[in-house]
Each structure stands twice: as structure tokens, then as C-alpha cells.
Amino acid sequence: MASPKIRCGVAGVGSLGQHHARIYSTLPGAELVGIFETSDARAKEICEKFNCRRFATLEELGEACDAVSVVVPTDQHEQVALPLLERKTHLLIEKPICASLAEAERVLASARQHGCMVQVGHIEHFNPVMSFLEKEIDEPRYITAERLAPYQPRGTEVGVVLDLMIHDIGIVLELVKSPIVKIDSVGVTVLSKSEDIANARIQFANGCVANLSASRMSTKKAREIRIFQSDAYLSLDFMNQAGHLVKKSDIIAYGLKMKIGLVKAGDLSAIPVKEIPIEKGEPLALELAHFVESVAKARQPKVGGALAMSALEVAIKITEQIRAGQK
Numbered sequence: 543m544a545s546p547k548i549r550c551g552v553a554g555v556g557s558l559g560q561h562h563a564r565i566y567s568t569l570p571g572a573e574l575v576g577i578f579e580t581s582d583a584r585a586k587e588i589c590e591k592f593n594c595r596r597f598a599t600l601e602e603l604g605e606a607c608d609a610v611s612v613v614v615p616t617d618q619h620e621q622v623a624l625p626l627l628e629r630k631t632h633l634l635i636e637k638p639i640c641a642s643l644a645e646a647e648r649v650l651a652s653a654r655q656h657g658c659m660v661q662v663g664h665i666e667h668f669n670p671v672m673s674f675l676e677k678e679i680d681e682p683r684y685i686t687a688e689r690l691a692p693y694q695p696r697g698t699e700v701g702v703v704l705d706l707m708i709h710d711i712g713i714v715l716e717l718v719k720s721p722i723v724k725i726d727s728v729g730v731t732v733l734s735k736s737e738d739i740a741n742a743r744i745q746f747a748n749g750c751v752a753n754l755s756a757s758r759m760s761t762k763k764a765r766e767i768r769i770f771q772s773d774a775y776l777s778l779d780f781m782n783q784a785g786h787l788v789k790k791s792d793i794i795a796y797g798l799k800m801k802i803g804l805v806k807a808g809d810l811s812a813i814p815v816k817e818i819p820i821e822k823g824e825p826l827a828l829e830l831a832h833f834v835e836s837v838a839k840a841r842q843p844k845v846g847g848a849l850a851m852s853a854l855e856v857a858i859k860i861t862e863q864i865r866a867g868q869k
Contacts, residue, residue: 547573548834551607553600553622555579555588557696558636559613565830566611567592572834578603604629609837611663611830612636615699620645623660627652634833636663638708638857639850641700646854650847661833661843662850664712666765668829670820671778671785672713675769678787679717684770685752687714690760693733697758701736703729703861704854707756711860712845712853713767720748722856729864732759737868742860778818785818 550566552559555577566574576595579585585596597603603610604626612622612635619640623633627649639662640646653660666672687710697705724745729737739757746752765780778785836843 545571545838547571548837549573549575549606549608550834551575551577551597551603551610553578553603553610553612553626554614555584556613559611560588561826562611562613562634562830563588563592563594565827566834567594569827569831569834571831571838572609575606576603600625601629604631607631609634609834611833615697616704617641617699620649623649624652627656627658630656630658632659632661632833632837634661634663634830635850637665637712637850638662638700638704638854639847640854641704643851643855643858646847646851650851653847659836659840659843660847660850661836662845662847663829664709664845664850664853665825665829666709666713666780667716667845668832669780669825670783670823670828671767671780672716674785674818674820675713675717675767675776675778678774678776679769679771681771682717682750682769683772684750685714685717685767687752687754687767688764689754689756689766690762690764691758692760692763693738693758698734698736701729701734701740701861701864702738702756702758703740703742703857703864705756706758707740707742707754707860708853708857709765710754710756710767711856712849714744714752714754715852715856716849717769718746718748718750718752720746720750723747725856725859725863727860727863728867729861731868734758737861737864740860740864744856776818783820783822785820787816787818789816 550572552562566572574594576597578597589596609632689706727742729740732738738759742754744752769776773790775788
């Protein structure tokens with residue numbers, strides 16, 4: 543006998559929330575019950591498109607659903623999450639979990655009180671690129687990450703660190719697994735009320751250093767990471783789900799070939815640069831499938847409150863440093 547489908551809903555069906563609704567409507571283990579949306583026109587469009595119901599209040603949405611995606615601006619996460627948690631609804635909250643640590647702590651306390659699971663939408667953890675990194679990286683020594691996007695008003699209720707860089711903060715924390723000993727940050731405000739360009743250098747207790755850059759003032763989109771460890775160099779592209787790998791063993795072999803005359807000195811094309819075979823997939827679909835399965839099996843999600851809080855804490859420290867420097 544087939545297990546009953548998880549009844550799912552979406553609070554906020556804007557540019558990202560509409561894709562949560564789309565994916566829930568197609569996931570085998572899920573049933574898209576309905577949405578909560580303040581715009582009449584948008585609610586009508588999404589309900590007609592995905593054959594679901596519009597709920598008048600968050601409380602009604604929570605009563606009707608087992609699981610809900612919270613896809614509203616970051617500064618509204620707490621006020622949307624709490625009424626849903628009080629109805630014992632499991633939540634996927636888009637990243638960052640909240641705009642402040644105090645708000646996040648109240649949300650997680652409510653989740654514990656009502657026996658609810660909270661997954662946080664650090665979507666890159668479900669990108670096939672991250673799956674490859676988790677298998678290959680065991681002792682990173684130096685990491686550089688760059689995340690660029692063109693300017694758009696959506697998301698500017700927070701600075702670029704909480705908007706974009708927090709993705710790479712979460713990735714680095716997961717890969718390095720060591721306490722942070724020092725952070726140095728700079729940033730520039732251009733069009734919004736907070737920083738639009740930011741750079742952070744993070745030193746870890748194990749000696750690893752990560753240099754993270756984020757900009758929402760770019761003419762192009764980019765989500766790239768480069769990782770150096772004692773036996774390899776990896777360069778990966780989260781957006782195009784591609785990358786290459788150079789192993790120390792291959793460089794040693796190149797040196798030996800050069801020594802005995804099999805390759806010419808300085809012929810770098812002879813160094814084997816291996817293209818990484820990454821099985822492509824839609825990260826949001828993988829993330830929501832994991833969320834639905836976690837709810838169905840009553841297990842903790844891959845990206846829960848602990849990682850989300852750690853990433854938020856680092857992001858806030860970086861933001862505070864930037865703003866102190868601007869003053």
C-alpha cells in the first residue's frame with residue numbers, strides 16, 4: 543500500500559515561491575494543497591496554473607498542510623513561520639533562516655516546542671556540485687568563492703552578505719568543519735540601503751583560509767568556487783554544474799615525463815586537467831524532494847537549524863564589520 547502524500551503549501555509565490563509551487567505539484571510524494579499570497583492577481587494566477595487553493599490566513603494554510611515553504615522577504619520570515627509552527631506544520635524556510643539571530647532562535651524554539659522540523663533553503667547544498675565536493679574534499683587549505691548577480695530590487699531588504707554570500711558561507715562551513723578564528727571584511731553600498739558588494743577573508747583554526755566575494759552589481763551571473771588541498775586543485779561552477787580537477791599525482795607524473803624528455807619543459811598542456819563528471823539536476827527540485835522525504839520519514843534534514851544558525855552568525859559578523867568600516 544502506497545504511503546499517503548505529504549500535503550504541501552507555499553507562503554509567498556513571488557519569483558521564487560512560484561517554483562516551489564510548481565515543484566510540489568509534480569513531486570510524486572507530495573500534494574500541493576494551496577498557497578498564502580497577499581497579491582490577489584498573483585494568487586489567482588498560481589492557483590489556476592497549479593490547480594490549488596488560496597488560503598485567507600497563514601493559520602488556515604497551516605491547518606490544511608503537513609509541510610509549508612516560507613518564501614517571503616527575509617525580514618518577514620519570523621512573522622510568517624510562527625503561526626505555521628503553532629499549527630504543527632513542518633517548514634522549509636528560504637535562506638537565510640531569519641534577518642537576526644534573535645528571530646532565528648525564536649523560530650527554532652517554537653519548532654522544538656511544537657515538534658516541527660525546520661529545513662533551511664541553502665539550496666547549493668543540493669546542487670550536484672556540492673555532492674561531488676563532499677566526496678572529494680577532505681582537507682581544504684585555501685578556498686576562493688565568487689558569487690555575482692545583476693542588481694534587482696528583490697532581496698535588498700538585507701545586504702549582499704545575507705542575500706548572496708551566505709550561500710558560500712554555508713558551503714565553506716560544511717567543507718572545512720573547523721572553528722573560525724578571524725574574519726576580515728570590506729564592503730561597498732551602491733544602490734540599496736546596505737552593502738551591495740562584499741569581500742570576507744575567513745581564517746579557521748585548522749589553518750584553512752577562505753576568501754569570499756559577492757556582488758549584486760555585476761553585469762553577469764557567476765557562482766564559482768576554487769579549492770586547494772595538499773593533493774589536488776578543484777575549480778567548480780555551481781551555476782553550470784561543471785568543473786575541472788588537477789591532482790598532485792598527475793603533476794608529479796608530468797614532472798617525471800619532462801625529466802626523461804617525454805614532454806617539453808614548460809608544456810603545461812601535458813598536465814592532465816580532468817573534467818569532472820557531474821550529473822546535472824535542478825537543485826530546488828532536489829531540495830524540495832529531500833524536504834518532503836524528511837517529513838514523510840520523520841528524520842532531520844540535511845540543512846537544519848544548526849547549520850543555518852552558524853551561517854547566519856558568520857554572515858551577521860561580516861555585515862557588522864562592513865558597516866563599522868563604512869562609518
